Amino acid sequence: VFSLHYYELGATISSLVSAITLSNQDTTKPRHTKFSSSTAEPGSGSLVTPSSTASKDKxxxxxxxxxxxxxxxxxxxxMKTDAVVEVKFLMYNLEEQADSFIPDKALVDGNCKNEDASFISISWTGYNLVLNFAKTPGGERWYIKNIELTVSPDLPQFHNIKTHGKPIKLYHKETLIPTPVGKSYSCQEVDIDLETDEDDHPPPGLKGSLLLRLLQLQPFMYKGEEFESSFECKPQKSYPDETAPIAVGSTLAIAVLMTVTGYGIFRYFKIKNVQYNTME
Structure with missing residues (x-):
């Protein structure tokens, strides 16, 4: 009888903990698109080189x-995208933010001479964005090797930030979006953090983001003028802090354990006492 009570207790606690844990998994990360609230950078004065084009997808x-x-x-x-660059910095100990859309009329440059490495450079008023691409050793996949953003501190939105005469530089030095060669990469939204390099002696609090909405990208193209079949990104999942649910579940499980154990012990000794009295 006593062992049967413990078996039932174990099954009850297992079901309880599973119900608490599973209800807190696989929560979709909410969108946090910032494009609508950003100020577009005018593309006046931007040029397009004869060897490259930038246009609007109607x-x-x-x-x-x-x-x-x-x-x-x-x-x-x-590359096809609706993109914006965010740069955050401190001014009088308060965080300021300067946003700029990457315009459709921009200076596009690059280099594709190496079969295993290439880059594209996109420039507009006061900004230059470089994406470096590479292939895996076997040549099966391509990926973004790193990203470099250069910004002129003379732009009005930076309020004469002190950079010791140097441009503002931000980087992403980790590899991104590995994709099979011969395919384009497609994603509804990609949010890339940009950080400083201490060797540049950056101003305090400097950091940034590159937000790419409706992105489709393909380097190392050898045939055709349009994107090849796309390799779509997987939806991002976020897992909320489960400390509170687990704490509540654990407390409840302990309470159930103590109650059932106490009842089991009480029943055990009661039966023993009855058997003892019967024997007398």
């Missing part, structure tokens, strides 16, 4: 950035 309202290989005259890097 169907989706996103810009298309195309770098053409000067040797072959064909497209080697193609």
């Amino acid at each position: 169907d989706k309202g996103v810009a298309v950035y195309r770098y053409i290989n000067s040797n072959s005259g064909t497209t080697c890097i193609l």
Whole structure:
């Protein structure tokens, strides 16, 4: 009888903990798009080189950035996105933020001479964004090797930030979006953190983000002028802090354990006492 009570107790606690834990898993990360609240940087004065193009995609309202290989005259890097750059910095110990859309009329440059490494450079008023691409050793996948953002501190939104005469520089030095060669990468939204390099002696509190909405990207293109079949990103999942649910569940489980154990002990000794009295 006593062992049966413990078996029932174990099953009850297991079901209880499972119900508490599973209800807190696989919660979709909420969108935090910041494009609508950002101030667009005018593209006046921007140029397009003869070997590259930047244009607006009328169907989706996103810009298309195309770098053409000067040797072959064909497209080697193609990117389509609605993008904005965010730069945060401290001014009088208060955090300021300067946002700039990457305009559809921009200077597009790059290099595709190396079969295993290439880059695209997009420049607009006061800004330059460089994406470096590479292939895995076996040449099976391509990826973004690193990103570098250079910003002029003379832009009005930076309020004469002190940079010792140097431009503002932000980086992302970790690899991103590994994709099979011959396919484009497609994602509804990509949010990339940008950080400083201490060797640049950056001003305090400097950091940034590159937000890419409706992104489609493909380097190392050898045939055709349009994107090949896409490799779509997986939806991001967020897992909320489960400390509180687990604490409540643990407390409840302990209370149930103590109650059932106490009852089991009481029943055990009561039965023993009855048996003892019967024997007398």
